[in-house]
Structure formats: C-alpha cells, structure tokens
Amino acid sequence: MKRLLALALLLGSAAPAIALDQANVTRIDTATVRIDWKDAGAVDIYAATDPDATIRTARLIVRNDRDGMETVPADKATRTYFLLKDRKTGQTTRVAERILPLDKGSNFRDLGGYPAAGGKHVKWGHIFRSGAMPLLDEADYAQLQGLKIGSVIDLRSIEEREVAPTLLDDRTGALFIANDYSAKAMFAAMQTRPDGGITLPDNLYGGLGIMLKPQFRAIFARLLADEGAVVYNCSAGQDRTGIASALILTALGVPRDIIMTDYHLSTPTRRPEYEMPPVNPADYPNNPVLQYYAAAMKKPGGVKAEPLYAKDGEAYLTKFFRGIEAQYGSVEAYMDKELGVTPVKVAALRARYLE
Missing domain, CATH: 3.90.190.10 (Protein tyrosine phosphatase superfamily)
Structure with missing residues (x-):
C-alpha cells in the first residue's frame, strides 16, 4: 500500500503542505485531466502555460472547490501547469502532469x-x-x-x-x-x-x-x-x-x-x-x-x-x-x-x- 501511495504522489505531485497536500494530475483523455488534492477547506484552481506563472498571471478556472477533486479541460497539445490556492490560508501549490502525453515518446x-x-x-x-x-x-x-x-x-x-x-x-x-x-x-x-x-x-x-x-x-x-x-x-x-x-x-x-x-x-x-x-x-x-x-x-x-x-x-x-x-x-x-x-x-x- 505504501508503494502505491508513493507512486500516485510521484506520477503527478506537488509539494506537501500544512493545509493543501498531495496534489496530483491524471490525464483522462486528450482534452481532459483530473486534479486531486487534500485540503480541509475550499480551494481555487488556476491554470497557465508558463511553469513560473503566479496567481496574478494565471487564469482562474475553478472557484471554491471543497471536495478535493476536479476534472478540467487541458488539451494534451499544450502543457498546462495548475496552481491550487487555499482560500483561507492563501497557501499555493503548483502541480502538473508528470508524464508528458506524447503520441510516440517513451519515458518523457x-x-x-x-x-x-x-x-x-x-x-x-x-x-x-x-x-x-x-x-x-x-x-x-x-x-x-x-x-x-x-x-x-x-x-x-x-x-x-x-x-x-x-x-x-x-x-x-x-x-x-x-x-x-x-x-x-x-x-x-x-x-x-x-x-x-x-x-x-x-x-x-x-x-x-x-x-x-x-x-x-x-x-x-x-x-x-x-x-x-x-x-x-x-x-x-x-x-x-x-x-x-x-x-x-x-x-x-x-x-x-x-x-x-x-x-x-x-x-x-x-x-x-x-x-x-x-x-x-x-x-x-x-x-x-x-x-x-x-x-x-x-x-x-x-x-x-x-x-x-x-x-x-x-x-x-x-x-x-x-x-x-x-x-x-x-x-x-x-x-x-x-x-x-x-x-x-x-x-x-x-x-x-x-x-
């Protein structure tokens, strides 16, 4: 069980944090991903194509989510980075797909x-x-x-x-x-x-x-x-x-x-x-x-x-x-x-x- 949890975290994980924790991104199909995380409170989700984007430069796509899971549009042709912001603490966690969804690539x-x-x-x-x-x-x-x-x-x-x-x-x-x-x-x-x-x-x-x-x-x-x-x-x-x-x-x-x-x-x-x-x-x-x-x-x-x-x-x-x-x-x-x-x-x- 420990190995499965570790693999899930590493396949698409961001930083563990005090409130916002264990975020990961899983591709569902060519146009959609699922974001999962753990948080005791509400979370806003932002998206950007710049890996160094901030909340100010990213695009708000989900507001006030409380269930720890959201399915969002993300075309595989464009790499997307997500910022999850705890609405109460302001803490922000960055996350993306670990494995790039290439048609004919290996281990990228x-x-x-x-x-x-x-x-x-x-x-x-x-x-x-x-x-x-x-x-x-x-x-x-x-x-x-x-x-x-x-x-x-x-x-x-x-x-x-x-x-x-x-x-x-x-x-x-x-x-x-x-x-x-x-x-x-x-x-x-x-x-x-x-x-x-x-x-x-x-x-x-x-x-x-x-x-x-x-x-x-x-x-x-x-x-x-x-x-x-x-x-x-x-x-x-x-x-x-x-x-x-x-x-x-x-x-x-x-x-x-x-x-x-x-x-x-x-x-x-x-x-x-x-x-x-x-x-x-x-x-x-x-x-x-x-x-x-x-x-x-x-x-x-x-x-x-x-x-x-x-x-x-x-x-x-x-x-x-x-x-x-x-x-x-x-x-x-x-x-x-x-x-x-x-x-x-x-x-x-x-x-x-x-x-």
Missing part, C-alpha cells in the same frame, strides 16, 4: 514537484528526462516546442545515435550535446542467452560514474547556464538517464527514497516500441545495440520494460549509490570531485530550480 517526464532542500520543491517545467525520441510525430514536436527547450543532452553511444537519431534540437532550436563513446564496452559485460535475450550483470552501472563524466558535466553545465528547459535522454530513459536524474535530485536535496521511487517509475512509463525505428540489422552488422533490439523484437511481445532490479532483488541504482559512497564518501563528494559540481554550484542550482 518532468522532474518537478519533488520535496527538496530547505522545505522547498523542485520547480515544474524546467528539467525533463526521456528515452530515445526517433519516432516523435508532428503533434509531439508541436507539444515539445511549447516547453521552451534550451538544451538537449543525449547520453547515448555512437551506435545508438547512428540508427535512432534525435531531431528534437532541430525542431525546437535547442542546443544539442553528445559525447562520443562506444556501446561495445557496455554490451561486453552482458551475456546472450539461448533464447536471444541478454542476462545483465548484477553491477549493471559499475563504472558509469566515470565513463559518463562528460555527459553528466554537460547536464549540470546547462542547468547552471539557465538558458531554457533542459532535456536529457538515453535509449530506454531508465539507466543512464536514471543515474543522471538521481545526481540532479541529490544536488537539489531530494530525499533518497523519493529518488528511488522516481527511478522505478521508468518501468511503467517506458514504451520500447518508440525507442528504435524500423532498421534492417543486416545494414549494421557491427552495431550491438541494433542487434539487441532486433533479437528482442523476435521474442513474444517484443522489447519489454523490465523492473530495474538485479538478480539479488536490489535495485541497480542502489548498487550504484553504494559504490560511489564507498569510493568517495558521499554522492555529493563524487559530484564535487568528478563533475565539478561544487557546494557553490549546488547552492546556485537550488536557488534556480527550487521554490
């Missing part, structure tokens, strides 16, 4: 709303994580255009980008950043089973903290540059992207249990069918990523989103954290030494991305 979601350092919360609409985006359609690009994306950081290898290129930067005018490395090293640690599947090592993320230093540095550099929303992705949007998200949330002071729950959201929100375009594997015989997807597609049900746990039942991210802490003393010390995310920069990140 907002890191906003999580409780963080100093009793504050991560701002909505500024930091987005995703899986690969090679099959986005025109409606998806139109929706993403409205996010005012300034940077797209692609965490994928040369082989992945070769067969499933990202066009989001071209379609939005965002800065595109990718650092070349081969996926062959990662796949060398994996074992191919007789059924064509792959057995993953227990320490799946071992070494990624150093291997992906250029990519992680780039993400923090773009966040500190404050030049529009930041989007970062890998193929599934769960492993390399999961580590990057964990580092960002750690820097912002988000509790470890919340970070882990966000990490595990990648299983239900992943859509593997949109991560790889139809490509003939024979045209890329030396591409291990494409060979993996081709083998997986031959199995019943194709590529599946598997829970992110090792054979011993422990989450891969937990093992990553333990390894980092054993070597550096803390995740913060690793970020300082290896990524250049000093305490001064952490303070700057919190000043910009917490409210």
Whole structure:
C-alpha cells in the first residue's frame, strides 16, 4: 500500500503542505485531466502555460472547490501547469502532469514537484528526462516546442545515435550535446542467452560514474547556464538517464527514497516500441545495440520494460549509490570531485530550480 501511495504522489505531485497536500494530475483523455488534492477547506484552481506563472498571471478556472477533486479541460497539445490556492490560508501549490502525453515518446517526464532542500520543491517545467525520441510525430514536436527547450543532452553511444537519431534540437532550436563513446564496452559485460535475450550483470552501472563524466558535466553545465528547459535522454530513459536524474535530485536535496521511487517509475512509463525505428540489422552488422533490439523484437511481445532490479532483488541504482559512497564518501563528494559540481554550484542550482 505504501508503494502505491508513493507512486500516485510521484506520477503527478506537488509539494506537501500544512493545509493543501498531495496534489496530483491524471490525464483522462486528450482534452481532459483530473486534479486531486487534500485540503480541509475550499480551494481555487488556476491554470497557465508558463511553469513560473503566479496567481496574478494565471487564469482562474475553478472557484471554491471543497471536495478535493476536479476534472478540467487541458488539451494534451499544450502543457498546462495548475496552481491550487487555499482560500483561507492563501497557501499555493503548483502541480502538473508528470508524464508528458506524447503520441510516440517513451519515458518523457518532468522532474518537478519533488520535496527538496530547505522545505522547498523542485520547480515544474524546467528539467525533463526521456528515452530515445526517433519516432516523435508532428503533434509531439508541436507539444515539445511549447516547453521552451534550451538544451538537449543525449547520453547515448555512437551506435545508438547512428540508427535512432534525435531531431528534437532541430525542431525546437535547442542546443544539442553528445559525447562520443562506444556501446561495445557496455554490451561486453552482458551475456546472450539461448533464447536471444541478454542476462545483465548484477553491477549493471559499475563504472558509469566515470565513463559518463562528460555527459553528466554537460547536464549540470546547462542547468547552471539557465538558458531554457533542459532535456536529457538515453535509449530506454531508465539507466543512464536514471543515474543522471538521481545526481540532479541529490544536488537539489531530494530525499533518497523519493529518488528511488522516481527511478522505478521508468518501468511503467517506458514504451520500447518508440525507442528504435524500423532498421534492417543486416545494414549494421557491427552495431550491438541494433542487434539487441532486433533479437528482442523476435521474442513474444517484443522489447519489454523490465523492473530495474538485479538478480539479488536490489535495485541497480542502489548498487550504484553504494559504490560511489564507498569510493568517495558521499554522492555529493563524487559530484564535487568528478563533475565539478561544487557546494557553490549546488547552492546556485537550488536557488534556480527550487521554490
């Protein structure tokens, strides 16, 4: 029951508060969402397309609601942020859909709303994580255009980008950043089973903290540059992207249990069918990523989103954290030494991305 409550909160949550609490947004259909919250008194609801909108600049859509639930119009083509105001205390809570309702996207979601350092919360609409985006359609690009994306950081290898290129930067005018490395090293640690599947090592993320230093540095550099929303992705949007998200949330002071729950959201929100375009594997015989997807597609049900746990039942991210802490003393010390995310920069990140 605790896990279900945590998932409901994280799928579309805003800050817990003294009176107004546990707000979340659930999409009903292409034109409607439901907002749920807990409050002892009456609440007014405002809507805006600007993630930093205030009560003065937002549009009042519901007045004096007392039942803790309201279904409101919200076209999926335009991202909407809601402000819930307690009529008695004046307290305001911001909330939005955590998962963007893309037609052909996988794992594209907002890191906003999580409780963080100093009793504050991560701002909505500024930091987005995703899986690969090679099959986005025109409606998806139109929706993403409205996010005012300034940077797209692609965490994928040369082989992945070769067969499933990202066009989001071209379609939005965002800065595109990718650092070349081969996926062959990662796949060398994996074992191919007789059924064509792959057995993953227990320490799946071992070494990624150093291997992906250029990519992680780039993400923090773009966040500190404050030049529009930041989007970062890998193929599934769960492993390399999961580590990057964990580092960002750690820097912002988000509790470890919340970070882990966000990490595990990648299983239900992943859509593997949109991560790889139809490509003939024979045209890329030396591409291990494409060979993996081709083998997986031959199995019943194709590529599946598997829970992110090792054979011993422990989450891969937990093992990553333990390894980092054993070597550096803390995740913060690793970020300082290896990524250049000093305490001064952490303070700057919190000043910009917490409210």
